[in-house]
Amino acid sequence: MPISKAKTIYNWKKRGLIYDNYDELYEVYINTMECQYCQTEFTKNNCRCMDHNHETGLFRKIICNRCNVCDSYIKYPNGFTEQDRKEYHQEYWQANKEKLKEYYQKNKAEISANRKEKIKCDCNSIVSRIHIARHNRSIKHTEYLNSI
Numbered sequence: 001m002p003i004s005k006a007k008t009i010y011n012w013k014k015r016g017l018i019y020d021n022y023d024e025l026y027e028v029y030i031n032t033m034e035c036q037y038c039q040t041e042f043t044k045n046n047c048r049c050m051d052h053n054h055e056t057g058l059f060r061k062i063i064c065n066r067c068n069v070c071d072s073y074i075k076y077p078n079g080f081t082e083q084d085r086k087e088y089h090q091e092y093w094q095a096n097k098e099k100l101k102e103y104y105q106k107n108k109a110e111i112s113a114n115r116k117e118k119i120k121c122d123c124n125s126i127v128s129r130i131h132i133a134r135h136n137r138s139i140k141h142t143e144y145l146n147s148i
Contacts (some may be wrong), residue, residue, distance in 0.1 A: 017050055018057035025059065035064035 003011075008029075009022045019025045032048060034041045042048050042064065049068035051060045070088055093100075104111065115130040123144030127135040135141055 012050055015052075016054065016057045017052045017059055019059045029062055032062045035067055036061040037063050037067050040064050040066070 005023075005026055009026060012019075012022065012025075029048065029050065032042070035048075047065050049063050049065055051063050051068055052058060053060060070085070075088075115128070117129045118126050119129055119132060120126055121132070121135060121141065123141050125135060125138075125140060
């Protein structure tokens with residue numbers, strides 16, 4: 001179900017996005033079909049993001065989730081290669097290694113329990129949380145989706 005225009009604009013403001021004419025920006029947002037940096041087409045799994053400067057709140061671009069997560073178009077103005085991606089994740093891991101290890105050790109039991117938690121799917125299958133993505137591609141689930 002699509003989110004209403006008013007709710008979308010409300011969420012932008014709540015997240016600190018500043019713009020003169022939100023109605024005009026919303027129309028641009030809705031009609032933008034590809035990332036304004038990498039030209040990747042927006043799909044269900046690669047959604048649009050309203051990028052803005054977190055210090056000033058000013059709008060920058062409508063970009064894909066991948067560019068938004070890595071801030072790739074800001075850090076790599078000449079393009080973000082696969083090698084850049086590997087280096088970015090390696091740097092992140094090195095910088096946060098101790099914090100991440102500590103978090104996983106502290107919450108190991110809870111993380112494991114969450115992964116094993118059973119979920120009832122709309123197609124009446126019972127699936128562990130860790131396997132839900134695989135289940136959603138299964139024949140039974142696909143047949144269920146085609147029947148509704």
